[in-house]
Amino acid sequence: MILFIGLNLWLQSQSSPNAQTTRILFVLDASSSMLDRWEKHNKWEVAKGALINVLDTFRHEYGVEFALRVYGDQHVAKLRNCEDTRLVEGFSKTNEERIKSKINNNIYPKGITPIAYTLEKCVNDFPNDPNARNIVILLTDGNEVCQGDPCAISMRMQQKNVFLRPFIIAMNIPEDFFYTLECIGVASNVKKEKDFTKHLTTLVRKTVSETTAQIDLLDVEGQPSETGVNLTYFNRVTSKVVENYYHTMNAYGLPDTIYLEAMNDYDIKVHTYPPLKVNAVEILAEKHNKIPVKAAQGELIVKTDMDPSDFAKAKFKYILRGYEEGEIIHIQDLNVKTKYLVGAYDLEILTLPRVYLDRVDISQVKTTRLEIPAPGLAKISAGSPGVGALFVINEKGQLEKIYDFETGKPIRENLYLQPGSYMLMYRKQGETRATNTIEKTFTIESNKTLNINLY
């Protein structure tokens, strides 16, 4: 039973306080169509201007590095070169001026648009640095024209942790082409020339600014008092596990602040019994975000008053299911205090015979304590091999089989049985008369041992 909470939040942007480097690779379209006029200027000039503005704005930002890759600037379009991509300037701490210079002087749009191949080539653009946040921002005015599948390549690169979910900024391309870009990453289609620079700048700011979050596990009163449970954070796109954090209270007794990678959507699994799942969490950039999850829990302990050495041998467990629901939520040992989400449950205790406790309410206020009668020990033995079984006599006086003796070997069984009335039926192997069935009725009392010999 996984409860989905449709918060539809989008966890975004943060940077770890621990000097984590953010590396932004701009992938710039230099295909021939970039020379087409947008409104007042051609697209190439708009893109160039926006990029230079961003480099100037963020050049002193601590822990941020840039690089530039282009496609379509080496071969003319009619050659249809599907491998026309190159890293113009690699990552380093102070390369902004070099990038600007190269955009201005070394790149001339003329070719086609091999997006998939280009994304694949990004692998080697990022230095080997497991702590870095690698970001790709693709600026394009067209869609894939070669055979590649840019969406599949993007997914593969994300799964291999080459880069986080990429951003695609399209330069006013027709809607029926734009949709082919949406599956690559977070895509936007800027319609107006004047909005382009602002759009790119805002995007880069989001990627480098700090955003924090806290998970509020709410009790029945809606207070964030629940804690001590592990949460698994999944990348919503790649389904990969990003983090496992035990929910922790800070020194003020409040849920502590966590940093989650910015560029991803998250699904969060709260490992309560039963688990909770919060899908597609949205977080506003540059803010402290509280993510509320209703996770009120209460404690349950099922006890039986047995001698510890007997208890260790008997190893009784119980099965917990939702009230009138069939699926098993948890199987737990007796005498262990365990937390469950508040609610009604059905319990099946794996004693002999099994004991059913229906509609057990687990509340936040107090520990729910259940006790089942301590079993007694039946020591059953028969010198010769035979067939037989143990029955419990129910309140109607009818027999219900609870245990079969193993055939073919002498019986020597120590069984912990719940207090009550039982019957044994046993017949030696090789006997040819049903009347030689040995029938023994006996009563079991808590914590008492009964020797039963079948001779």
Add this chain to the structure above:
Amino acid sequence: MKRNLIQTVLFLFCFFAGLNTSAQIQRGKYENQYGVQRILLIVDASGSMKTNWSGRTKWDIAKELITQTIDSIEKVNKQVEFAIRLFGHQSPRVEENCQDSKLEVPFRKYNNLNIINKLNEVIPQGHTPIAYSIFECLNDFPRDPNAKNSIILVTDGVENCEGDVCALSLQLEKRRITMKPFIIGMGLTEEEKGAFDCIGTYYDAADQQGFKNSMNAVMSQAMHNTTTTVNLIQKGGKPIETDVEMSFYDHHSGALVYNMMHTMNEDQRPDTLLLSPIGTYDLKIHTIPAVVKKGIELTPGRHNTIGVNVHVGGLQVNWNRPDGKSKANVLVRACQEDSTLHLTEVSRLQKFLTGYYDIEVLTIPTKNFDSVEIKQSELTQLKLPNVGMFRINVPDKGYASVYKVKKGEYTKVYEFYNLIDYAVIPMLPGNYAVVYQAKGNYESEETQHRRFRISPFKPTSVTFN
């Protein structure tokens, strides 16, 4: 002095309920042989028995044949006892005495002379209170759970008091005090014969010879054992299933009457059982799940065969390499069902009815085998990978939990409680993650997370710092 006899009967029920009359079937050890056989004759001595039947009175014919029969049986059978109850012999018909019924000769061995003497004293004269007589006669039998008791009713007419034999029969049966009398009717009309259908087995005697034949038939049934075999029929139709416990319950009261292990005799045929032919049984075959056959009636004095389809096969969940000590519970559910059918253990062989089951082994994590088929007479074996021991070492008291990692899905399979220093748990082979956070930490990011792999028999340990 007409009285409502049913009322009387009901009143008497209350009186008898606590008496545990001898006719009541007692739950006791199932015996190979009955002890004493007791046959009670309830003989009509109402006025109509004086009428002629081929030259002699019905009374004389009945008297003669009854005493001859008893004589011949007593000569050869030392285990038999007879008694005589008469009705209609004490008050003349005009008095309309509906309680004119008396046990005249109680049970004892070699009783024929007493019976002859008593019958010779009697003059038939009164009413026919049949229901009352049957009810009264329950007290005529001594308390003796091992006795085989029978009633033979000889009459030439139907109830002419207000007793309702059918209502009586039902009430007796519900309390398991029914005796299912044999009724010998002397010259009854078709309609009158039907009146006895609900209480016992009717034998018609149209004349003296007919009476003799009926008497012999009835006596032989009363004397002979009712035998029964239970055929447990496998898929394919052969009655060769055996070694399973059976319980016979009383159909009406639900009381347990017999228990036994189904057994094959020397010829590998189902053993012959001696079950009381009285009443209706529900038979429960203690397979898992149980098979129940309801409403079984036995024909007295005959051999009865009860056939039940019992298709079973075996199930055994085994470790890949049995080590003789690893244990785990096994939950068995009917396929697609949520409730537990049976709880067993790894390496135990357990029989089940054929069909499909869902099996869940309570290892860490649990291991499921869905839609496992159990086939007739076949052993279905499921292999379970051997566990490896996982040890977790922690520097401080804290929280820790173990997750099964599969296709990116994280499923909690174990939570440590009160973890101090270390803990060791047996786990199935596979890829897992363990997450640890010391108690008293203020930051989520202090949580530690390790992947690990469990291999059969091998210890794996994770140490947090």
